[in-house]
Each structure stands twice: as structure tokens, then as C-alpha cells.
Amino acid sequence: MHVKAVVAREPAAGPNWAFEDVTIGPPADDEVLVKITATGICHTDILLSSIPSGGPFGMGYPKVLGHEGAGIVQETGKNVTKVVVGDKVLLSYYSCSNCARCRSSRPMYCTQFNLENYAGRKGPVVCKDSNEEIWTRFFGQSSFAEYSIVAEASVVKVTGLLQSDEELNLFAPLGCGFQTGMGAVLNVADPGPEDVVMVMGMGAVGMAALMTAKIRNCRTIVAVDRFDNRLELAKSLGATHTINTMVPDFGFQDAVREISPTGVSAVIDTTGAGKLIEEAVESLAPLGKMVHIASPPPGYKLSLDITQLFANGKTITGCIEGNCLPSESIPQMVQWYREGRFPIDKLVTYYPAVDFAKALAHMHDGSTLKPVLTWA
Numbered sequence: 311m312h313v314k315a316v317v318a319r320e321p322a323a324g325p326n327w328a329f330e331d332v333t334i335g336p337p338a339d340d341e342v343l344v345k346i347t348a349t350g351i352c353h354t355d356i357l358l359s360s361i362p363s364g365g366p367f368g369m370g371y372p373k374v375l376g377h378e379g380a381g382i383v384q385e386t387g388k389n390v391t392k393v394v395v396g397d398k399v400l401l402s403y404y405s406c407s408n409c410a411r412c413r414s415s416r417p418m419y420c421t422q423f424n425l426e427n428y429a430g431r432k433g434p435v436v437c438k439d440s441n442e443e444i445w446t447r448f449f450g451q452s453s454f455a456e457y458s459i460v461a462e463a464s465v466v467k468v469t470g471l472l473q474s475d476e477e478l479n480l481f482a483p484l485g486c487g488f489q490t491g492m493g494a495v496l497n498v499a500d501p502g503p504e505d506v507v508m509v510m511g512m513g514a515v516g517m518a519a520l521m522t523a524k525i526r527n528c529r530t531i532v533a534v535d536r537f538d539n540r541l542e543l544a545k546s547l548g549a550t551h552t553i554n555t556m557v558p559d560f561g562f563q564d565a566v567r568e569i570s571p572t573g574v575s576a577v578i579d580t581t582g583a584g585k586l587i588e589e590a591v592e593s594l595a596p597l598g599k600m601v602h603i604a605s606p607p608p609g610y611k612l613s614l615d616i617t618q619l620f621a622n623g624k625t626i627t628g629c630i631e632g633n634c635l636p637s638e639s640i641p642q643m644v645q646w647y648r649e650g651r652f653p654i655d656k657l658v659t660y661y662p663a664v665d666f667a668k669a670l671a672h673m674h675d676g677s678t679l680k681p682v683l684t685w686a
């Protein structure tokens with residue numbers, strides 16, 4: 311079967327993606343053939359395809375990325391039990407189901423996580439013209455394609471959750487970006503009504519964190535960014551205060567103390583910006599929690615005064631995929647969306663898949679928060 315796909319090749323100055331024809335075969339016993347209708351673009355797609363071959367994650371090219379897929383099941387391997395042909399599905403991360411962490415409901419820390427989700431597997435998908443083997447099963451799904459062979463472990467059935475076909479496309483990013491921000495608040499920071507929550511970086515992940523802090527009725531919710539348009543949007547979604555780090559003579563601690571003289575209960579960092587992270591740790595109130603969900607530049611090491619940790623009971627932690635189990639987090643986010651409390655329709659912009667370069671440019675200049683490529 312020949313299908314269109316966005317194929318990433320060895321990065322040059324950044325990601326090196328092209329729209330190409332690839333050839334895919336039938337699903338293996340524990341795989342599903344999915345007709346992809348939409349795929350969200352997440353920063354991880356860009357970050358990982360900027361890393362040359364090899365490296366810490368064993369990246370290989372050519373590669374089909376895409377890990378926020380949505381689509382319809384076309385064919386199932388003989389051991390597949392979660393879905394049947396015709397089911398509508400969202401795609402999320404892969405886990406092995408067998409290791410100790412998978413068995414204790416912590417599949418986001420599966421021993422195979424990095425290998426299977428970031429590196430994926432080589433072949434049997436090939437480039438149509440050159441017959442080169444392609445690295446696929448990125449996050450178990452490689453969903454930047456019209457059709458993809460997906461690991462059963464990555465599939466979440468949503469047939470019964472949808473009210474229209476359009477919703478399938480809208481919900482595509484629930485499988486990674488939105489659940490990461492949501493879970494960082496709900497499962498890790500775990501704030502209450504008296505807490506001051508600060509979200510740094512108001513992209514799609516940050517907005518999901520912010521909406522969840524509002525769902526938790528947090529007293530003060532501070533949005534931090536360098537784009538005014540994003541801060542305005544953050545206000546409309548529940549931020550009680552905003553901080554623009556690009557104002558002249560910006561001072562982080564002064565800006566925070568002006569909003570909350572006693573400091574911040576929890577910080578969710580989606581920026582990975584070292585300087586901001588160090589300032590944010592300092593701004594934590596006693597018993598405050600710093601939650602990392604973004605990668606800092608390679609090799610960055612946090613410079614830290616340990617005294618402020620033990621003297622104030624501060625915690626520094628991080629999480630993968632918001633510590634979410636997609637089979638639980640996706641229905642939860644859909645329910646909040648229906649209640650008007652998780653309005654992701656305000657964050658998503660659609661692009662025909664062939665226009666992926668425009669989507670990347672708009673993500674880069676801050677004009678689009680969450681681009682979703684459509685394949686239909």
C-alpha cells in the first residue's frame with residue numbers, strides 16, 4: 311500500500327521534513343492499521359528530529375514522526391483485543407505492558423519507553439521510490455501519514471465519546487501535549503484552592519496546565535510568556551495574573567512578589583529555559599513544588615542552593631506525559647471539554663498535511679499554539 315507521509319531526514323540546521331510516498335505492509339499480530347484523519351504537531355517531533363543520527367535516543371533517518379494521531383481502524387492483527395475495524399481511535403505513547411512499572415500502572419516510565427517511543431523501529435515501511443527502510447513506530451504510531459501501522463498499546467478507543475467526525479480531529483492532541491500539561495497539574499503539582507500556581511510558557515501544554523489549575527479552583531494562576539497575544543489568551547482561559555518576561559528591566563522575583571508576596575505554591579515549566587527555571591525555584595514558597603515537563607538545552611545543569619530546599623521543604627520534580635494513563639485521562643479531558651472547562655477548540659489550528667511547513671512556521675513565530683495536520 312502506497313501512502314503519503316511526512317518523512318524526516320538527517321537534520322541540517324533544524325528539522326528536515328518532506329512530503330513523500332511510502333510503502334506500508336499489513337499489521338503484525340499486535341498491531342492495527344489506522345487511517346489517520348489528523349495528527350497534532352508537538353514540540354517533541356521538532357526536538358527529536360533536530361538531533362543527528364545516533365545520539366542519546368538512538369535516532370535514525372529517514373523517519374516518520376507524529377505522535378498525536380487520530381483515525382479509524384482499518385485492519386487488526388490477530389492478537390488485538392482493544393479495538394475492531396471501524397473503531398475511532400486516538401493514539402498515545404507506547405508501553406510494553408510487561409515490565410514492573412507497566413504492571414504497577416506507571417507505563418510512562420516503562421523500561422522500553424525511550425527506545426520504543428523515541429527511536430521506534432526500522433522497517434518494514436520503506437520509501438516508495440528508493441526502497442530505503444524507514445524508522446517507524448515513533449511513539450508506537452508514526453502518525454504523520456495517511457495510513458499507519460500502530461502498536462495496540464498506543465491505541466485508545468474513543469468511538470463512544472465522539473459527537474461528530476470533526477471532534478475526532480479536534481481531540482488528536484489529547485494523546486500527548488494536552489495530557490502532559492493537564493497531568494502535570496492534576497497528578498503531580500496537585501494544587502488546591504488556596505494555592506498559587508505559575509505556568510511558564512503558554513503554548514498548548516502550558517494552556518492545558520493553566521485550564522487544569524482553574525478546574526482545581528486555584529486562587530491565583532500566573533501565566534508567564536514572552537508573547538502578549540498568548541498572555542491575553544491565557545487570561546481568557548483562567549489566568550488571574552500574567553508576567554511578560556520581555557518587558558524592559560524585567561526582574562523575575564520582583565514580578566512574582568508583586569503578585570504573591572509569599573511566593574508560589576507550584577510552578578509548571580514548559581519552557582526548558584535554564585535562567586527562568588533557576589528563578590522559578592527561588593520564587594517557590596515553603597513546601598512549593600517545581601514540575602518540569604520540557605527539555606532544557608542539551609547539557610544544561612541546574613545551579614541550585616540546596617539550603618533553600620531543606621530549609622523550605624521545596625520539591626523539584628518532573629514527569630512524562632503528566633503521569634497520565636491515556637485510557638483515563640482522555641475521557642476525563644473530553645468530559646471537561648463538554649462542560650466548557652477545557653476549551654481546546656480555542657487552541658487548535660488545522661492545516662492540510664501537505665502544508666506542514668506553514669504549520670511549523672506558525673508554531674515557531676507564536677501565531678499558532680497547536681497545529682493539527684489533517685489527512686482526509
Ligand SMILES: [Zn+2]
Pocket residue numbers: 405406407408409410411412413417419420421422
Ligand atoms: Zn513496560
Ligand SMILES: [Zn+2]
Pocket residue numbers: 352353354355377486487
Ligand atoms: Zn508530545
